[in-house]
Structures are given as structure tokens and as C-alpha cells.
Amino acid sequence: MDAALHIALVGNPNSGKTALFNRLTGSRQKVANYAGVTVERKEGRLVAPSGRTLRVLDLPGAYSLAATSPDEAVTRDVCLGRFQSEARPDLLVCVVDATNLRLHLRFVLEVQRLGLPMVLALNMSDAAARRGIRIDVAALARELGMPVVETVAIRHRGTEALIRQLDAALPSPPAAPAPGADLHARVSAILQACVTVPRRTARIDDALDRVLLHPVIGLAILAALLFLMFQAVFAWAAPFMDGIDAGVAWFGSTVGTLMPDGTLKSLIVDGIIAGVGSVIVFLPQILILFLFILTLEESGYLPRAAFLLDRLMVSAGLTGRSFIPLLSSFACAVPGIMAARTIQDPRDRLATILVAPLMTCSARLPVYALLIAAFIPQQTVAGVFNLQGLVLFALYAAGIAAALAVARVMKWLRRDAAEHALLLELPSYRMPHPFDLAIGLWERAGIFLRRVGTIILSLTVLLWLLSSFPAPPPDATGPAIEYSLAGRIGQALHVIFAPLGFNWQICIALVPGLAAREVAVSALATVYALSATADDASAQLLPIVAEQWSLATALALLAWYVFAPQCVSTLAVIRRETQSWRTVGLAAGYLFALAYLAALATYQLARAWT
Amino acid sequence: MRLSDLPHHAPATVIDVADHGDTDSIASRLRELGFVRGEPVRVLAHGPFQRDPLLVQIGYTRFALRRAEAGRVHVALTPQ
Numbered sequence: 102m103d104a105a106l107h108i109a110l111v112g113n114p115n116s117g118k119t120a121l122f123n124r125l126t127g128s129r130q131k132v133a134n135y136a137g138v139t140v141e142r143k144e145g146r147l148v149a150p151s152g153r154t155l156r157v158l159d160l161p162g163a164y165s166l167a168a169t170s171p172d173e174a175v176t177r178d179v180c181l182g183r184f185q186s187e188a189r190p191d192l193l194v195c196v197v198d199a200t201n202l203r204l205h206l207r208f209v210l211e212v213q214r215l216g217l218p219m220v221l222a223l224n225m226s227d228a229a230a231r232r233g234i235r236i237d238v239a240a241l242a243r244e245l246g247m248p249v250v251e252t253v254a255i256r257h258r259g260t261e262a263l264i265r266q267l268d269a270a271l272p273s274p275p276a277a278p279a280p281g282a283d284l285h286a287r288v289s290a291i292l293q294a295c296v297t298v299p300r301r302t303a304r305i306d307d308a309l310d311r312v313l314l315h316p317v318i319g320l321a322i323l324a325a326l327l328f329l330m331f332q333a334v335f336a337w338a339a340p341f342m343d344g345i346d347a348g349v350a351w352f353g354s355t356v357g358t359l360m361p362d363g364t365l366k367s368l369i370v371d372g373i374i375a376g377v378g379s380v381i382v383f384l385p386q387i388l389i390l391f392l393f394i395l396t397l398e399e400s401g402y403l404p405r406a407a408f409l410l411d412r413l414m415v416s417a418g419l420t421g422r423s424f425i426p427l428l429s430s431f432a433c434a435v436p437g438i439m440a441a442r443t444i445q446d447p448r449d450r451l452a453t454i455l456v457a458p459l460m461t462c463s464a465r466l467p468v469y470a471l472l473i474a475a476f477i478p479q480q481t482v483a484g485v486f487n488l489q490g491l492v493l494f495a496l497y498a499a500g501i502a503a504a505l506a507v508a509r510v511m512k513w514l515r516r517d518a519a520e521h522a523l524l525l526e527l528p529s530y531r532m533p534h535p536f537d538l539a540i541g542l543w544e545r546a547g548i549f550l551r552r553v554g555t556i557i558l559s560l561t562v563l564l565w566l567l568s569s570f571p572a573p574p575p576d577a578t579g580p581a582i583e584y585s586l587a588g589r590i591g592q593a594l595h596v597i598f599a600p601l602g603f604n605w606q607i608c609i610a611l612v613p614g615l616a617a618r619e620v621a622v623s624a625l626a627t628v629y630a631l632s633a634t635a636d637d638a639s640a641q642l643l644p645i646v647a648e649q650w651s652l653a654t655a656l657a658l659l660a661w662y663v664f665a666p667q668c669v670s671t672l673a674v675i676r677r678e679t680q681s682w683r684t685v686g687l688a689a690g691y692l693f694a695l696a697y698l699a700a701l702a703t704y705q706l707a708r709a710w711t
Numbered sequence: 712m713r714l715s716d717l718p719h720h721a722p723a724t725v726i727d728v729a730d731h732g733d734t735d736s737i738a739s740r741l742r743e744l745g746f747v748r749g750e751p752v753r754v755l756a757h758g759p760f761q762r763d764p765l766l767v768q769i770g771y772t773r774f775a776l777r778r779a780e781a782g783r784v785h786v787a788l789t790p791q
Contacts, residue, residue, distance in 0.1 A: 165743045169736055203770035204745055285747045301751075301771050310773075314766060316759035408775040412760035421764075421775075522737045522780055523764055524744070527773040 112196035114162030115528035120254035149268035170445030199229035226251040246275035341385035349378030372565030399533035418512030430460035467619035602654040602704040653707035664696035714784035
């Protein structure tokens with residue numbers, strides 16, 4: 102029997118609930134999923150002044166108990182005690198934004214019908230005071246029949262009164278509004294009695310929205326923000342990535358000198374350290390990307406971006422809300438697909454997940470860089486553009502165009518005439534708090550590293566096994582990988598890939614390249630009998646590739662990489678997020694088909710022309 | 712008139728929300744969000760493409776509604 106008091110935070114989205122949760126529990130949080138669904142479950146603990154342990158659950162934000170999304174269903178079921186494996190909370194803390202009571206109090210009245218002890222946290226009371234909103238707290242507590250505490254989630258001591266209230270004896274459950282009562286009318290009456298509001302909206306919101314949502318200026322600002330973000334992801338992360346690369350190489354060679362030669366050393370150094378290192382290296386990019394996304398999210402800008410782009414994305418069969426996951430996928434499809442959780446509509450969410458792998462992730466860059474440097478001449482086009490840069494841009498554009506086309510085809514195939522709502526709240530603008538940003542980044546890093554430690558680690562070991570066994574015969578002349586299982590698979594694949602102009606060396610490299618796309622570069626180095634661990638594998642490869650491959654082959658390989666689902670981690674995260682092998686099969690199948698057709702067309706056309 | 716036909720910044724009040732079909736979860740959600748009789752409402756802006764979606768102020772809150780969603784809400788201009 103667990104003596105801790107179970108507390109659940111409930112409230113509308115944008116009530117500052119999660120900031121309050123962060124402030125209450127600090128870094129003592131556990132982030133996981135609710136059993137059987139991909140809704141994020143956040144629980145933390147705090148020790149009250151009396152010494153009692155309080156377990157706090159941050160339930161997903163909800164507008165109503167009549168759930169219209171998986172998030173809202175979880176909140177409803179946990180509050181009702183219907184969610185298996187979740188204890189029914191002993192006390193509900195209803196979090197409301199003091200500047201948005203007209204909307205938020207209705208949900209509080211609805212929650213009163215559950216018959217649980219309740220406390221109202223009047224959050225952002227500082228912002229309300231600044232706007233001249235005066236709330237008679239004692240009268241509000243009387244009207245609602247439950248304790249009301251003012252909180253300021255972004256201030257250090259802003260939750261002390263709430264903790265004192267939680268530590269006190271449980272309040273008795275408030276009287277439920279009569280069945281069938283008009284909750285909106287009741288809210289209006291309560292506001293009339295307890296609250297004076299000089300102005301319905303904040304002046305700063307009106308001013309900012311006039312600029313940021315302007316059809317021309319707003320789009321220009323969005324484009325500038327995105328440009329800055331890409332610059333940051335690729336430029337700021339580079340020194341950290343080089344540092345991690347060097348650290349992994351140093352660690353590998355240090356471990357290598359300490360261990361006797363043999364299979365175990367090969368497994369640890371070539372398999373685990375090199376393989377896991379090739380994925381860890383993306384951590385800086387992912388963190389910088391998430392720093393941007395979290396800042397935009399906390400400030401209230403992201404829903405505005407969704408507002409600006411919604412119409413465009415709807416015509417492609419997506420939704421404005423798809424914007425954020427697709428944006429993240431330019432760093433890596435794994436966090437992008439995870440970010441699709443913010444899309445409540447299951448159909449829109451699935452469409453977004455299926456096209457996210459088409460966004461050019463950073464793992465494709467090493468492959469693109471090698472092939473472009475080898476085959477595309479350094480020359481200036483139209484006086485200003487660098488031809489190599491143009492090709493790179495074209496590869497990015499091809500990914501985006503393909504995603505829009507695929508989403509459109511899926512929309513057409515579904516022939517789904519049902520309407521899917523946007524109904525997106527645009528919250529007040531807020532200054533993001535570093536504390537909340539830090540907790541958000543810490544969580545993202547944790548999720549990414551856990552994935553590296555489990556699924557990516559096991560796949561790395563599997564691929565090492567495939568590339569190392571069986572060992573080459575003593576009289577072998579070619580590189581060892583040629584005799585391994587991976588090599589044999591590659592040679593068998595050659596039959597299939599010959600029409601695309603791929604030679605057997607490329608086919609072998611495609612096999613370990615499944616772990617992470619950029620591994621294909623070091624695998625090619627291995628196949629061409631170079632040292633794969635050399636830092637400048639691609640520099641050594643350049644002349645060989647340029648000499649031995651035809652331009653048509655190189656272009657076909659580039660086309661292949663725009664589409665191919667060559668990333669087991671992406672497929673694994675699709676499985677996890679959709680709980681469906683069928684979706685994984687669908688994603689892998691259509692991506693392979695597209696990749697094959699695109700590479701085939703590119704090769705045959707390029708050969709006909711050159 | 713419908714909310715989707717309301718001129719920008721014209722003060723209006725909600726009359727009701729019409730259901731499309733028997734169980735219209737979008738209409739019920741709109742009512743839960745405060746689109747109920749007598750509530751002051753305004754359209755503040757529209758998206759850059761095909762003037763969709765609409766930025767709607769209801770109560771103290773702003774929502775982005777697509778035209779089909781806003782079309783369910785019947786409003787009357789508030790006499791100035």
C-alpha cells in the first residue's frame with residue numbers, strides 16, 4: 102500500500118499547467134507513455150513541509166471531458182478511475198489561467214461533476230494583475246465551493262501557497278452543478294460576481310498578432326525564423342558534432358589499444374562504439390532544433406505558424422499542425438515522428454508520420470556531400486549560384502515536393518469526406534522561461550539517449566554480426582566484408598539493383614547503411630578496402646568513386662537516398678508511435694517503391710543523355 | 712449571418728451553432744469553447760492562403776477556425 106497522496110493536475114491546454122508541474126516537482130519527473138497509447142505521461146514527486154510525499158500526475162490538457170482526442174480521453178479516463186493501471190487521483194488540482202477564466206472555468210465546473218476533492222490553482226495571477234484583472238479570490242472560492250490558491254508558475258516561490266494547501270487536510274468534494282445545467286451561464290454569473298476585467302485581450306497580443314499573422318509580413322517573418330533555425334542547426338551544431346566525433350574516435354582507439362585483438366574487440370570497437378557513436382553525433386543538432394522549437398512553443402508562436410500554413414497544408418492532405426513534426430524531421434525523422442503526437446486528429450497524425458521520413462534529415466548529408474563533391478563540377482550558374490549548392494537544394498526540394506505529393510495521393514486514396522477540425526487556440530504571447538526550456542531539453546535528450554541505448558544499440562550489434570561473419574577464408578584477396586553475410590546479401594541484392602546502375606559495392610554498403618544512412622559512407626570505404634575508421638574516409642573515397650562510377654550511377658544513388666527508408670530507427674519509432682506493424686510495412690513499402698522507381702528513372706534517363 | 716461571412720473587426724454576438732448531421736462533434740466542441748448565445752465575437756484576421764483559416768476572438772480567447780468550422784456559427788452584428 103502506497104501512502105503517498107495521489108494528485109493530478111487537470112486543466113485546459115495553455116493554462117500553464119506544465120510550467121506549474123515543473124515548478125512543483127523540479128527535475129524529479131518521470132516521462133513515459135500511458136499504457137497502450139502514445140500519450141505522454143508525466144509524473145513527479147515532491148515532499149511537502151509535513152514530510153508527506155505527494156505524487157503529482159500532469160494530465161494532458163483538455164477542453165472538455167467529452168473527449169475528442171486520445172489526450173483528452175486519457176484525462177477523462179484517469180479522472181474517472183477507468184484507466185487500467187492508473188490509480189484514481191485522491192485530489193484534483195484544476196489549473197486555470199487567471200487571464201482566461203471565461204473559457205477555463207467551464208471545464209472546472211464540468212470536472213466538479215466527478216465528485217473528487219478539488220483545489221483551484223489560479224495560475225498566472227501576476228499576468229492578470231498586470232492587465233488590471235481583479236479577482237476576488239475569497240468570493241470565487243465561495244462560488245465554486247472549493248479552495249482557490251493564486252499561483253505564479255514562472256516565479257520561484259510562486260507555488261508555496263499551493264503546496265501548503267496540498268499539504269493540508271483534503272477538502273471535501275465541491276457540490277456538482279445540477280445535471281443539464283448551463284455551465285456557460287454559470288461561468289458568466291461567477292465572473293460577474295468575482296472578477297472585473299478592464300479589457301478582454303492583452304494589448305501586446307493584439308499588436309503582435311497584427312504583425313505576425315499579417316498575410317505578407319507574417320509569412321516573411323516565419324520564413325526568416327526558419328532560415329535562422331536551419332542555419333543554427335547546421336552551423337552551431339558543427340563544432341559540438343566534431344567534438345563528439347573526435348571523442349568517439351578517441352574512445353574507440355583507446356579501448357582498442359587496451360583490448361587484445363579478436364572478435365570481442367571488433368564487436369566493441371567497430372560494432373558498438375562506432376555504431377552508437379554514429380547516431381550520438383546527432384545529439385547537438387537535435388538539442389539545438391528542440392531549443393528553437395521549445396522556445397517558439399513556450400512563447401505561443403507555434404500555433405501562429407500553424408495558422409499561417411494551415412490552408413497550404415490542408416490542400417496537400419495534411420494540417421497546419423503537421424508543420425512542427427515535419428520541421429523537426431529535417432534534423433532527424435525520429436523526434437519529428439514523436440512530435441506528431443501534438444496532432445490530435447488520428448488521420449492527420451498518420452499522414453504526417455508517413456511523410457515525415459521524406460524530409461531530408463541530417464544523416465543524408467554525408468552521403469549527399471560525398472556524391473556531389475565527386476560528380477558535380479564546381480561552377481557558377483547564372484552568375485551567382487554555385488552548382489553544387491543548387492543540386493543540394495534540389496535534393497531538399499525533391500523531398501518536400503514528394504512529401505506533399507504523397508500526402509495528396511493518400512488523401513485521394515482514402516476518399517475520406519469526413520471533416521477534420523482545426524479549432525486551434527492561439528494563446529497569449531509569453532516570455533519563455535529558461536527553467537521550462539531546460540526541463541524540456543533534458544527530457545528530449547533523455548528520450549533520444551534511451552533510444553540509442555536500447556533499439557539502436559541492439560541493431561548496431563546485429564549489423565556488426567552480419568558484416569563480420571562468417572570470417573573470410575585465409576586465402577581471401579578481397580576485403581573481409583565481401584565474404585560476410587552482409588556481403589553476400591549485398592551481392593544477392595545486386596541482381597535487383599543492377600537496373601539502377603548500382604554496382605555490388607554499393608549494394609553491400611546499403612546493408613549496414615540501414616542502421617543510419619551516413620554509415621553507408623564508411624561501409625563503402627570498407628568495401629573499397631580502406632580503413633573505415635579513418636576520419637577522412639570520404640576524402641579517400643572521393644577519387645575512387647569519381648573514377649569508377651558513372652555520373653548516371655551517382656545521380657541514381659542520390660535519387661535513391663531522397664526516398665529510401667534506410668533507417669531502422671525511423672521504422673522502429675513509427676512502430677512505437679502507431680503501435681502498428683501494418684503502418685511500418687506501409688511506410689517502408691511505399692518509400693522503397695518510390696526510391697526504386699526514382700533511381701531507375703534517373704539512371705535510365707541519365708544514361709540516355711550522357 | 713454566419714461567422715465566416717462577418718467582416719473583420721465588426722462586433723457581433725453569437726446566436727447559435729448549427730449541427731452538421733446527427734452527431735456533430737465539431738459543433739459540440741465549438742459550444743464548449745464558448746460559442747453560445749449572447750457571447751460577443753469578432754473576426755480579427757485571416758490566413759494568407761484563400762483567406763483561410765479565420766482568427767476569431769470569443770470571450771477572452773482566440774481561436775483559429777477553418778471556414779467550414781466558422782460557417783456553423785450564426786451571429787448577429789451588434790448595433791453600435
